[in-house]
Amino acid sequence: MSHKEVLICRCSDVTLEELRALIEEGYHTFEELKRITRIGMGPCQGKTCGHLVLRELSHCTGKSIDELRMQQSRPPGVGVKLSLIAKEAETNGE
Numbered sequence: 369m370s371h372k373e374v375l376i377c378r379c380s381d382v383t384l385e386e387l388r389a390l391i392e393e394g395y396h397t398f399e400e401l402k403r404i405t406r407i408g409m410g411p412c413q414g415k416t417c418g419h420l421v422l423r424e425l426s427h428c429t430g431k432s433i434d435e436l437r438m439q440q441s442r443p444p445g446v447g448v449k450l451s452l453i454a455k456e457a458e459t460n461g462e
Contacts, residue, residue, distance in 0.1 A: 376424070377417040379410020387421065391428040398422065398439045408439045 374384040382405045395401050398408065398421055407421055408414030414421075418438050426433045 376420050377405070377407045377410065379412055379417070380406040382407050382417075384424070387424055388428060391425060396425065396429050398425070398437060401425075402439050414439050 370385075372383055372385045376382050376384050376387050386405065387401070387407075390401060390404060395404060398418070401421060402408050407417055422433050422436050422438065425431070425436050
């Protein structure tokens, strides 16, 4: 199987070849790679690809995996209408 066929991130269809090319271009953190490729932003939130990305970063940069940081997880932001908050407060007697 060639590096073109090896999927690192199934959610965003990022191959090993694409990942290694980006690392060679100078993207050396998970956050940088995430912003360029959307690695770790799919339904699995990096649970499937995160360690694979760190392994490749370690291999290509010579840094130990302990030196590298996993992506920063952020909960999705969802707007809440003030009317719903007011309604909930009325329901709970506050």
